[in-house]
Amino acid sequence: MADPNASRTVPEADALARAWRRVAHEIAEAHADGGAVILVGIQRGGVALAQHLGETLGGIYGQAVAVGSVEPGLHRDDLSQRGMAELRPTELTGDLANKVVVLIDDVLSTGRTVRASIDAVMAFGRPQCIRLAVLIDRGHRELPIRPDFVGKNLPTHPDEHVEVRTDNSGTPIAVTIKK
Amino acid sequence: MSWHRKHLLDIESLSAEELTTVLDTAREFKAVGERDIKKVPALQGKTVVNFFVEPSTRTRVSFELSAKRLSADIINFSADASSFQKGESLKDTARTLEALNADIIVIRHKAAGAPHFLARFLNAHVVNAGDGAHEHPTQALLDVFTIREKKGNIAGLNVTILGDILFSRVARSNIWALRKLGANVTLCGPSTLVPRVFEQMGCRVTYDLDEALTGADVINLLRIQHERQRKTMFPSIGEYARLFGLNRARLAKAKPDALIMHPGPMNRGVEIESGLADSDRAVILEQVTNGIAVRMAVLYLVNGGNAEEL
Numbered sequence: 001m002a003d004p005n006a007s008r009t010v011p012e013a014d015a016l017a018r019a020w021r022r023v024a025h026e027i028a029e030a031h032a033d034g035g036a037v038i039l040v041g042i043q044r045g046g047v048a049l050a051q052h053l054g055e056t057l058g059g060i061y062g063q064a065v066a067v068g069s070v071e072p073g074l075h076r077d078d079l080s081q082r083g084m085a086e087l088r089p090t091e092l093t094g095d096l097a098n099k100v101v102v103l104i105d106d107v108l109s110t111g112r113t114v115r116a117s118i119d120a121v122m123a124f125g126r127p128q129c130i131r132l133a134v135l136i137d138r139g140h141r142e143l144p145i146r147p148d149f150v151g152k153n154l155p156t157h158p159d160e161h162v163e164v165r166t167d168n169s170g171t172p173i174a175v176t177i178k179k
Numbered sequence: 180m181s182w183h184r185k186h187l188l189d190i191e192s193l194s195a196e197e198l199t200t201v202l203d204t205a206r207e208f209k210a211v212g213e214r215d216i217k218k219v220p221a222l223q224g225k226t227v228v229n230f231f232v233e234p235s236t237r238t239r240v241s242f243e244l245s246a247k248r249l250s251a252d253i254i255n256f257s258a259d260a261s262s263f264q265k266g267e268s269l270k271d272t273a274r275t276l277e278a279l280n281a282d283i284i285v286i287r288h289k290a291a292g293a294p295h296f297l298a299r300f301l302n303a304h305v306v307n308a309g310d311g312a313h314e315h316p317t318q319a320l321l322d323v324f325t326i327r328e329k330k331g332n333i334a335g336l337n338v339t340i341l342g343d344i345l346f347s348r349v350a351r352s353n354i355w356a357l358r359k360l361g362a363n364v365t366l367c368g369p370s371t372l373v374p375r376v377f378e379q380m381g382c383r384v385t386y387d388l389d390e391a392l393t394g395a396d397v398i399n400l401l402r403i404q405h406e407r408q409r410k411t412m413f414p415s416i417g418e419y420a421r422l423f424g425l426n427r428a429r430l431a432k433a434k435p436d437a438l439i440m441h442p443g444p445m446n447r448g449v450e451i452e453s454g455l456a457d458s459d460r461a462v463i464l465e466q467v468t469n470g471i472a473v474r475m476a477v478l479y480l481v482n483g484g485n486a487e488e489l
Contacts, residue, residue, distance in 0.1 A: 071207065073221075074211075074220065084479055087204055087208075088207070119220070124215070
C-alpha cells in the first residue's frame with residue numbers, strides 16, 4: 001500500500017498545458033473583443049500563468065492582449081490571524097472602464113484570495129465585468145465565489161496543499177498535492 | 180520576508196534583512212500613494228494613537244496620513260494639552276491610552292528610551308517617532324529608502340552626514356541603517372558637535388568639509404538643534420554657515436550626481452545655500468513623500484508582528 005503521507009503529482013504536464021490552452025479558447029469565445037480584455041495575474045502564483053495565457057490569447061485574437069498583476073495582501077480578511085503578507089507589485093495601467101478584467105490564479109480553494117483581489121482591482125476603477133480563470137479548482141469554498149474558466153477540477157482533502165509549477169514561459173508543468 | 184517584531188523601537192537592533200523587508204514593503208505602499216484611490220483596508224478597525232510628548236508637526240502629520248491610508252483610526256494626543264502638567268506619570272498616561280483599546284502607540288518623547296520603557300508594560304505595539312537624542316527610526320528608514328530608490332542600492336555608497344551629529348537622533352539612526360546596509364559613512368561638522376567617539380560606530384570623522392565631500396554619493400544635511408544644545412557649542416550661526424554650510428562651490432567636490440538630503444525643517448542660508456535646496460540635486464521633498472510610504476510599511480509590519488521580541 002502506498003504511503004498516505006507521500007506527495008502525489010497530477011496530472012501529466014501535457015494535459016496541464018492543453019487544459020490551459022483550452023481556457024484561452026474559452027475566454028476568446030466568451031469575449032470576442034480582445035482589445036477589451038485585461039488578464040490580471042493574482043500575486044504570485046497567477047502572474048506567470050497570466051503571461052502565458054496572454055501569449056496564447058494574443059495568437060487567437062491576432063492582437064496583443066493586456067496583462068497585469070494584482071497583490072491581494074492589503075485586502076485580505078485574515079491579516080490579524082495570519083500576520084502580514086509579503087507585498088508584491090500591483091500592475092494595472094490604463095482606464096479599467098469598459099474593460100473585461102480576467103483574474104488569473106493557479107489554485108482556487110476558499111475564494112478569500114479572489115475576494116481580496118476583486119477589491120484590489122476595484123480600487124483602480126470600475127471595469128465592465130470581472131471574470132475568474134484558474135488552472136486548478138480544488139474545492140473547499142468558504143465564500144460564494146465560482147470560477148468562469150477552469151483548467152482542471154481536482155478533489156483534495158482540506159488539509160492538503162496544492163502546488164503548481166510553471167516553466168520559464170509560464171507553461172504549467174506540474175501540480176503536486178502535499179500533506 | 181523577514182519581520183516578526185511587535186514594536187519598532189530603534190534601528191540598532193534590526194538586521195539588514197529586516198531593514199530590507201521594510202524598504203521592500205514601503206516600495207509597494209509608495210505605489211498605493213500614487214494611485215487615484217490612495218487608501219487600502221489593511222488596518223481597518225485598528226486604532227493608532229499619536230502620543231507626542233515633544234512638539235512635532237511633520238512627523239506627526241506623516242504618521243497621521245500613513246495610518247489613514249491604511250484605513251486605521253488615529254487620534255492625536257499631545258503633551259501641551261495633556262495631563263503631564265497635572266502631574267500624571269508617563270506610565271499612567273500610556274496605560275490610559277491603552278485603555279482606549281489603542282492597537283498601536285506612536286511615541287515622540289524628549290527622553291531617550293521612553294519607547295522601550297512603554298514597550299515593556301504595554302500590550303499595544305509601540306513605534307518610536309523620535310526619543311531624545313537617541314534614535315528616530317522612521318526618519319532613517321525614509322532616508323535609506325530615498326537613497327536606494329535613487330541609487331539602486333546602498334552597499335558601497337559614500338554617504339556624508341553634515342552638521343549637528345551629537346544632538347541628532349536622525350544621525351544616529353541613519354548611521355546604524357547605512358552601516359548595516361554596507362554604506363561608507365563620513366561625519367563632518369564643528370568638533371564640538373561631532374565627537375571622535377562616532378568612529379566606534381564604523382564612521383569616518385573629519386572636520387574638513389572639503390575632505391568630507393570629496394567623492395560623496397549622498398550628502399545628508401542636519402539642522403542645528405538649537406533646542407537641544409547650549410549656546411557655547413560654536414561661536415555663531417554666521418561662522419557655522421561659512422565653515423560648514425553647503426554651497427555650489429563645495430558641492431563640486433562631491434560626485435556629479437550626488438544627492439542632497441535634509442530631514443527638515445531646514446534653515447536656508449545656514450546649513451544649505453538657498454538655491455541648492457531648490458535644485459534638481461535636492462531630494463528633500465521626495466523624502467517627505469517617501470516618509471508616508473515608509474511609515475505605512477512600519478505600521479503594517481508591526482501590526483502583524485506578535486513575537487515576544489522587542
